[in-house]
Amino acid sequence: MNTNSNAYTFIFAIILVTVVAGLLAFTATSLKPLQDENVRNEKMQSILSTIGVEESRDNAGNVYNNYIKQELTLKSDGTIDENPTVKAFNINLKNEIKKDVAEQRFPIYIAEVNGKTTYVLPLQGTGLWDAIWGYLAIDADENTIVGCVFDHAKETPGLGAEIRETWFEEQYIGKQFLKTTGDFSANSFVSVKTVKGGSKLGDSHGVDAISGGTITSDKLSIMVEERLQRYLPYFEKN
Amino acid sequence: MSEENEALFSKKNIKLLTDPLNDNNPVTVQVLGICSALAITVQLKPAIVMAIAVVFVLVFSNLIVSLLRNLIPNRIRIIVQLVIVAFLVIIVDQVLKAYAFDVSKQLSVFVGLIITNCIIMGRLEAFALANKPWASILDGFGNSAGYAIILVIVAFFRELLGSGKLMGYEVLGHKAKTIVESSGVYAYGYENNGFMLLSPMALIVVGIVIWVQRSKNRKLIEA
Numbered sequence: 001m002n003t004n005s006n007a008y009t010f011i012f013a014i015i016l017v018t019v020v021a022g023l024l025a026f027t028a029t030s031l032k033p034l035q036d037e038n039v040r041n042e043k044m045q046s047i048l049s050t051i052g053v054e055e056s057r058d059n060a061g062n063v064y065n066n067y068i069k070q071e072l073t074l075k076s077d078g079t080i081d082e083n084p085t086v087k088a089f090n091i092n093l094k095n096e097i098k099k100d101v102a103e104q105r106f107p108i109y110i111a112e113v114n115g116k117t118t119y120v121l122p123l124q125g126t127g128l129w130d131a132i133w134g135y136l137a138i139d140a141d142e143n144t145i146v147g148c149v150f151d152h153a154k155e156t157p158g159l160g161a162e163i164r165e166t167w168f169e170e171q172y173i174g175k176q177f178l179k180t181t182g183d184f185s186a187n188s189f190v191s192v193k194t195v196k197g198g199s200k201l202g203d204s205h206g207v208d209a210i211s212g213g214t215i216t217s218d219k220l221s222i223m224v225e226e227r228l229q230r231y232l233p234y235f236e237k238n
Numbered sequence: 239m240s241e242e243n244e245a246l247f248s249k250k251n252i253k254l255l256t257d258p259l260n261d262n263n264p265v266t267v268q269v270l271g272i273c274s275a276l277a278i279t280v281q282l283k284p285a286i287v288m289a290i291a292v293v294f295v296l297v298f299s300n301l302i303v304s305l306l307r308n309l310i311p312n313r314i315r316i317i318v319q320l321v322i323v324a325f326l327v328i329i330v331d332q333v334l335k336a337y338a339f340d341v342s343k344q345l346s347v348f349v350g351l352i353i354t355n356c357i358i359m360g361r362l363e364a365f366a367l368a369n370k371p372w373a374s375i376l377d378g379f380g381n382s383a384g385y386a387i388i389l390v391i392v393a394f395f396r397e398l399l400g401s402g403k404l405m406g407y408e409v410l411g412h413k414a415k416t417i418v419e420s421s422g423v424y425a426y427g428y429e430n431n432g433f434m435l436l437s438p439m440a441l442i443v444v445g446i447v448i449w450v451q452r453s454k455n456r457k458l459i460e461a
Contacts, residue, residue, distance in 0.1 A: 009311040016318060020325045027332055034336035042339070057339065158436075 037061075043089075050137035050147040051111045051118050068120075070110040076101050078233025093124035094131060106230050116140060121231055123150075125223025128215045130154040132163065132223060136172075142235045143181040145192065148172045150220065160216030171199075171207035177228050179205075184236040191225035194218065246372065254376040258384035261457060265388040266448045270356040275389055276440040277348050282405050284344045285393030287334070289386030291349060293379065295326045296358050300378030303366040310367070319362045320353070327352045357385055392443045400434030 045060035071088035073081040088107035109120040123134040134150035155161040175192045190205045194217040199206035209217035264270045278288045331349045334342035366374040402410040411422010452458045
């Protein structure tokens with residue numbers, strides 16, 4: 001057999017690629033349920049850790065319902081979307097933020113820890129290289145941040161990637177996004193911003209930005225501000 | 239005919255297995271696969287998983303290419319090899335995502351980059367294309383094990399000196415915020431060397447390994 005002829009080369013390539021594609025499709029489909037569960041559990045783990053419940057990923061799914069009492073889907077005017085086919089937990093924010101604000105849906109998780117209500121807001125935005133996201137837990141006073149988790153896809157290791165580290169996240173605890181608690185007007189809303197060069201002592205609306213990670217820090221501020229303001233109408237109503 | 243009846247573990251075959259561990263180590267002698275040796279050796283656990291992944295990919299790609307060696311059209315042989323390697327790497331990636339999610343997050347892009355690991359394409363091109371399946375398996379195993387050993391040695395020192403842990407366990411004692419609250423060596427004021435966690439130190443550790451190896455193994459010293 002002449003393995004150097006054009007016909008043979010084409011046939012060989014076609015057969016090889018078909019076989020490989022078939023096998024890969026089979027593996028991918030058969031492992032998909034397990035992978036999806038990992039992703040779900042990780043999401044639950046992140047939500048739980050913002051409210052101070054540290055669980056292993058495998059166990060997060062089991063205890064999730066003990067803490068998270070309600071999962072709501074909000075419209076941009078702060079009313080609840082009652083459509084039963086929309087599950088707050090399954091909303092993919094990555095697709096959602098590409099839509100027009102009026103079309104977007106905003107998931108909110110209402111948790112109860114030791115009898116205290118805490119709101120958990122999912123965050124999604126763009127960093128320097130790729131997506132950044134996270135969760136923000138807000139106290140029952142609807143102003144104070146009690147916990148947060150940030151994560152990223154491709155930020156620079158050692159610089160922007162530091163946003164997922166505890167030392168950075170811990171800075172947000174106790175910060176407030178409103179000048180006056182209970183006043184949700186544009187004058188009162190200031191968000192919590194990263195401050196290049198370090199936030200001033202006692203500044204309740206700023207945290208230290210990351211040295212060498214200015215763009216990621218700025219984008220994180222933008223994400224937090226953009227997402228927080230979407231929930232103001234809801235907080236105002238409640 | 240004598241070759242057909244060759245014992246499974248003949249001297250020649252054993253040499254295929256042991257040569258890459260020392261005299262012909264892919265990392266320290268041929269200086270291949272350095273890139274991943276830098277990236278994933280900060281901790282021992284991902285390094286071990288990476289090593290296992292490379293062993294799997296290299297053994298099977300060597301085997302498959304060797305079985306197909308008389309069928310592969312010469313003009314597209316590199317593409318065929320790449321397809322086979324990519325196929326195996328995607329399987330590894332998918333399995334890790336399903337069964338070892340945390341490790342797969344740590345390794346992130348580096349699993350995918352096994353495809354470009356020079357050791358793999360090198361062995362396929364230099365060995366599997368011209369040798370029988372069994373010899374190719376041994377060669378693949380030997381070379382990936384040679385890579386794995388270096389990876390584990392480097393990761394051992396980097397995790398131990400960089401974060402005072404091994405496999406995530408605090409073997410040097412617990413480091414608290416103050417010396418008084420710390421235990422183990424930290425109670426005496428020991429500090430982790432954060433520099434070990436950065437990539438340049440991986441190169442320096444590899445360099446030290448090469449130095450030690452050459453001082454032991456005179457054959458490797460070039461005149």
